[in-house]
Amino acid sequence: MTPDPALLETTRCLCLASxxxxxxxxxxxxxxxxxxxxxxxxxxxxxALHLAGPKSIGELAELLxxxxxxxxxxxxxxxxxxxxxxxxxxxxxxxxxAAIKHRGTRALAAALPAWRETQRGLGEKIGxxxxxxxxKLAGGPCTAAPSSSKPERIPRKRLSKSRAAIRxxxxxxxxx
Amino acid sequence: MTPDPALLETTRCLCLASxxxxxxxxxxxxxxxxxxxxxxxxxxxxxALHLAGPKSIGELAELLxxxxxxxxxxxxxxxxxxxxxxxxxxxxxxxxxAAIKHRGTRALAAALPAWRETQRGLGEKIGxxxxxxxxKLAGGPCTAAPSSSKPERIPRKRLSKSRAAIRxxxxxxxxx
DNA sequence: TACATGTACGTGTATCTACACTTATCTACG
DNA sequence: CGTAGATAAGTGTAGATACACGTACATGTA
Numbered sequence: 344m345t346p347d348p349a350l351l352e353t354t355r356c357l358c359l360a361s362x363x364x365x366x367x368x369x370x371x372x373x374x375x376x377x378x379x380x381x382x383x384x385x386x387x388x389x390x391a392l393h394l395a396g397p398k399s400i401g402e403l404a405e406l407l408x409x410x411x412x413x414x415x416x417x418x419x420x421x422x423x424x425x426x427x428x429x430x431x432x433x434x435x436x437x438x439x440x441a442a443i444k445h446r447g448t449r450a451l452a453a454a455l456p457a458w459r460e461t462q463r464g465l466g467e468k469i470g471x472x473x474x475x476x477x478x479k480l481a482g483g484p485c486t487a488a489p490s491s492s493k494p495e496r497i498p499r500k501r502l503s504k505s506r507a508a509i510r511x512x513x514x515x516x517x518x519x
Numbered sequence: 520m521t522p523d524p525a526l527l528e529t530t531r532c533l534c535l536a537s538x539x540x541x542x543x544x545x546x547x548x549x550x551x552x553x554x555x556x557x558x559x560x561x562x563x564x565x566x567a568l569h570l571a572g573p574k575s576i577g578e579l580a581e582l583l584x585x586x587x588x589x590x591x592x593x594x595x596x597x598x599x600x601x602x603x604x605x606x607x608x609x610x611x612x613x614x615x616x617a618a619i620k621h622r623g624t625r626a627l628a629a630a631l632p633a634w635r636e637t638q639r640g641l642g643e644k645i646g647x648x649x650x651x652x653x654x655k656l657a658g659g660p661c662t663a664a665p666s667s668s669k670p671e672r673i674p675r676k677r678l679s680k681s682r683a684a685i686r687x688x689x690x691x692x693x694x695x
Numbered sequence: 696t697a698c699a700t701g702t703a704c705g706t707g708t709a710t711c712t713a714c715a716c717t718t719a720t721c722t723a724c725g
Numbered sequence: 726c727g728t729a730g731a732t733a734a735g736t737g738t739a740g741a742t743a744c745a746c747g748t749a750c751a752t753g754t755a
Contacts, residue, residue, distance in 0.1 A: 349631070353566040356634070357641050357650060358548040358559045360657035363584045365541035366742075367658070372534040373743080383534045384711065390529040401733060408539045410713045415735065420710070437720045437733040455525070458532070465533050469656060474533060476652040480645060481536035482543070542712075549713080560741065577703060586743045591705065596740065613703040613750045 364477075368465065375461040379454035381424075386458060388417055389426055389443055389451045397442040399432060408482060426450055540653075544641065551637040555630035557600075562634060564593055565602055565619055565627045573618040575608060584658060602626055 353359075372383040381389070391406060392398065400418065404411040418441055421427040426447030432438035443451075466474050529535075548559040557565070567582060568574065576594065580587040594617055597603040602623030608614035619627075642650050 350566055350570055350627070352638075353563075353631075353634070354570065355638075355654065356563060356566070357638060357645075357653060358544050359563045359583075360650075360653045361537070361541040361544045362559070362563075362741095363657035364653065365537040367584055368534050368537045370743080377744095382710075383538070387529075387532060387535045387538075390526055390532070394526055394530065399733080407535075408543055409711090411734075412714080412736085413712050417711070432733095435721070435733080439734070451526070455529075458529070462528075462531075462533060469533075473652050473656055474536075476649050477533060477536045477540065477656065478531065480649055480653065481539035538711095546713080553714095558740075575703080585741090587704075588706085588744080589742050592743095593741070608703095611703080611751075615704075 361480075371465065372458070372461055375457045376454050379450065379457060381426075381450055381454055384417060385421055385424075385426070386451070386454055388421055389447050392427060392441060392443040393448060393451060397440045399438045399440055400429075401438075403441060421447065424450075537656075547641065548634070548637050551633045552630050555626065555633060557602075557626055557630055560593060561597055561600075561602070562627070562630055564597055565623050568603060568617060568619040569624060569627060573616045575614045575616055577614075579617060597623065600626075 369383050372386075376382060376386055387407065388403075391403065395403075395406065398406065400414050401411055403418075404414040407414070409417075418427060418429060422429060424446070426444060427441050428444050429439045429441050432440050469477075545559050548562075552558060552562055563583065564579075567579065571579075571582065574582065576590050577587055579594075580590040583590070585593075594603060594605060598605060600622070602620060603617050604620050605615045605617050608616050645653075
């Protein structure tokens with residue numbers, strides 16, 4: 344099987360690059376925040392809520408450039424930790440407003456030094472230009488990225504294998 | 520609740536920036552690859568296997584700067600799609616070698632034009648300097664990022680609430 | 696050779712991410 | 726007022742990510 348030379352260009356994939364960078368950076372922050380009981384995602388969520396004040400789920404999703412349903416799940420986690428509270432919007436029964444709670448603020452404050460140190464170290468390691476570039480890529484400080492128009496939904500091809508529990512069954516001799 | 524001004528700096532969080540960028544970019548690639556039945560992660564995985572040839576799970580994890588157990592799961596998905604095959608290493612019964620299969624190569628080839636177009640468009644949109652910076656951040660083309668020393672494992676704080684099925688129970692009036 | 700140690704990997708659990716679909720509510724217009 | 730269309734959100738499903746822990750195998754040393 345001769346590797347297609349045309350595939351060489353895939354080593355420059357920007358998606359891979361962004362994901363690798365995010366994985367590596369996230370691991371570092373998660374490590375640093377671990378003693379304080381929250382991860383990077385939850386830290387970000389709490390910080391955003393603290394700074395921006397109570398926000399609906401949709402607003403929060405746009406603020407963080409995440410899918411709305413992702414925010415629903417992430418907020419559920421924060422709610423279980425008693426970091427945030429979700430209540431119906433006064434004027435619109437469809438909307439739910441998320442607000443940070445006392446415990447959330449406390450967790451945030453406790454984790455802040457570790458975050459700051461990690462942020463400082465990483466900024467130093469990658470250099471100011473790379474940091475600036477990364478922020479620019481993300482769409483500025485907590486500013487919604489330009490989502491422009493909704494792309495047409497193309498259904499994803501699925502396995503015929505039904506949704507039969509992803510058993511990850513293996514034939515590995517180990518652990519059998 | 521007055522927002523702590525000290526938290527303003529968290530809007531410059533490099534972790535948030537990298538994750539936001541990765542989310543946005545991944546969505547774009549996933550959209551483009553959807554008609555071909557694979558996502559960015561699987562595309563990357565197949566491309567890496569095609570270019571690098573058969574590789575053990577550990578090697579692959581390092582190559583892609585991902586956790587080894589993550590690769591185990593991702594490879595299981597690829598295996599279910601019949602894109603790759605996993606077999607025991609000849610010299611070492613502990614190790615499993617992943618190799619791309621015919622169907623994997625075909626899927627890769629079919630998706631390549633869409634990938635290329637997305638890559639081109641994104642590169643144009645963010646500009647060459649940002650693209651270069653992103654690749655540098657990721658650690659170069661499929662070169663393992665410097666993992667240096669293993670950090671000490673600090674156990675994560677957990678909810679006392681046991682692992683009681685993440686029911687995401689809500690008291691939202693909607694959908695009841 | 697027997698055993699201590701290290702290595703490669705799988706599994707359980709939790710979280711993060713997003714698409715497809717559905718429900719409830721709101722708004723505009725007749 | 727009534728209803729069609731728009732809007733906000735929840736749920737089912739699937740995949741991506743990684744930590745904690747356990748198992749099987751390899752290797753070096755007494």
